[in-house]
Amino acid sequence: MQEVFLNNNASTKVDPEVLDAMLPYFCEHYGNPSNLHSFGREAKEAIEQAREQVADFLNAKPEEIYFTSGGTESNNLAIKGILRANIDHGNHIITSKIEHDSVLRTIEFLEKMRYIETDSIAVDEFGTVVADQLEQYLTNNTILVSIMHSNNEVGTIQPIKKLTAIAHNKEVYFHTDAVASAGKIPIDVADLDVDLLTLSAHKFHGPKGVGCLYIKESVKIEKIIYGGEQERGMRAGTENLAGIVGLGKAAHIAKNHLNRGGPQKIENLRNHFEAEITSRINDIKINGHPTQRYCSILNVSFAAVNHQQLIESLDQAGIKVSSGSVCETDQYKTSYVLQAMNVEEKYLNNQVRFGLSKYTTQDEINYTIDVLVNLVKHLRSNKKS
């Protein structure tokens, strides 16, 4: 049976070149980067090289890159770290209704403890945040705005540059979770003018268990994990050496991929996929922005279809997908992202998220289209009878 992995928004295959770069750092060059002897120094050099690669990928300075254990930790660090360092200036944080769990749950906890006050910006039917609301919500008490670069469920790309300008006009820090965007859209922190930006390696062909937070030089922030002086005192704990080397290599490869038109090829395939199912299956809805949407994602609602059945049937046919974010405990409950987009009832609880990658082939997509067309027809006819 053909196996088609279309769950690349959940995680991606480690690029073989990334794995090659990582391998020496398990059994040969295994020093603790904090040590002063040669084992330690060569480990430290490898980490600093990775820092340069990631900085280059984001158009940042190497000293603005702080390695973490992943996107979730980076988002926690951005929000709690800014709060701890800036509590004297205020405690109001603005975010959007469609952020990742790691932003929403962090905010929710801080609010529950009455450490902060929050406002949440709405999105339109395409999942684009309503920029005017940011202006309204900003107060003298606001210390941080955190809005994702693109949404992991529907792929809508946010007008970050515009939003940053609004926040900076009031001298408020701006954080963006760019986990879903990395490797798909060029990210230039200088151009976007963001103060903090989150990345995760395993979403762009790096290993799981490593990410980073870009922190602009002048930003006042405090650590959230205490202990040793690793990451220039910003994040304690022995570094995930091989993982960090892998993140650096993945960033380097992703930069070349972006420069060489990689996303366009994936987008062509995605658009073919979208066009085919739109013409061959009725009563479906493509969720997300028609144009401001990243290349590899296709979130489709199938009216009158039980999506759990559909996803399980696709799985049996070798096609791996999900209904949305796999970080959710209950992945078949109503998507808060689609709800925020005011998706009509008919299309609300039957969406499937397809995520392509540079490894996805035309054959795989054609196979998927055929299987999908048949399955939807089958599931709908069963329902009627």
Add this chain to the structure above:
Amino acid sequence: MKKSIYLDNNSTTQVAPEVLEAMMPYLSESYANPSSLHSLGRKNRDAIEKARKEVASLINAKPTEIIFTASGSEANNMAIRGTARQFMGKGNHIIISSIEHSSVLHSLDLIKKWQMGETTELNVNMFGSIDPEDLIQSLTKYTFLVSIMHSNNEVGTTQPIKTLSDIAHRKGICFHTDAVASAGKIPLDVKDLGIDLLTISAHKIHGPKGVGALYIKEGVKIEPIIYGGGQEQGLRAGTENLAGIVGFGKAALLAKQELSDGTPAKIAALRNYLELGLKMHIPEVKINGHPIERLCNTLNISIAYVEGEAMLMNLDLEGIAVAAGSACSVGKSEPSHVLKAMGVQDKYINSPIRISLDKHNTKEEIDYTIEVLVKIVERLRSISPLWKPK
């Protein structure tokens, strides 16, 4: 050919080839997110649960009592700050020792800064041991957590954890131990020790860097410190470090085997041989740590009139890797907080080197190390204005 002798296994260890082999599928073809509900995701979920069993087995815990983190430091932060949040309003007093790892010591920084509670640091004696009587005296009705390391990473002294946890439990107080330095060297049995929370780290037992675990006894309530998805029973958000966790499981399995096949005794014999050799050939040295209650692989030795860092650099030039203290304290020019707490005299406080062995070290390597070390000491002392040979 230049020698390469690694004697810094308390800083980090080489990943065992079997561990890397176990990890490889999860760095290549098995890459699905373990939270994905499709067959590939479920298969990877199974791999994590297998690793959880292996880690649980190393410390005689139930698999459901193991929460994977990104490091020992994170697990220590979680044990202390996660418990503090849980007890907020009910108790406000934490007791630790003065020789804890920086990740325990500095976890209290925030609690102090926000005036969330009171802290007491128990003193240690000249061997680095805690007197249980001191713990009894320090407990108050507001104490909610005692955190004492199982063994010290710098000098290797092991603590009377069972006695200490008994004292805490008699007052109904939660007991945490940082067992990062002990894992793989001393059998750890959380049931026997009566532990509520215990920290371990993979890279100290020939597993990969970037993964650790917190044992949380069933029924003990703790709040997360990293929020987001529902991973790790809702206690630690973030996509799991799949390959790292699988590697940790394998490393735990191998460590358990080695604990029962006499490996620690072999390492101790070699360490004792090294200790004796250095004491015999170098006058005015001091062994830091307990003479008997000490990790099998650790030799912390102060050499009067020789700076620890100078020693380290000179040994490095000869291909021998040792540490001057904890890797997590590098960059600080002050003397070791552990040696200070032990009341080590001035003459010896700036000159410690930590030599930490593992199963791979050979008698030839140790002989060579003794020979080189003795020569370096002679040379460095000959240029020291303070050194007056007797």
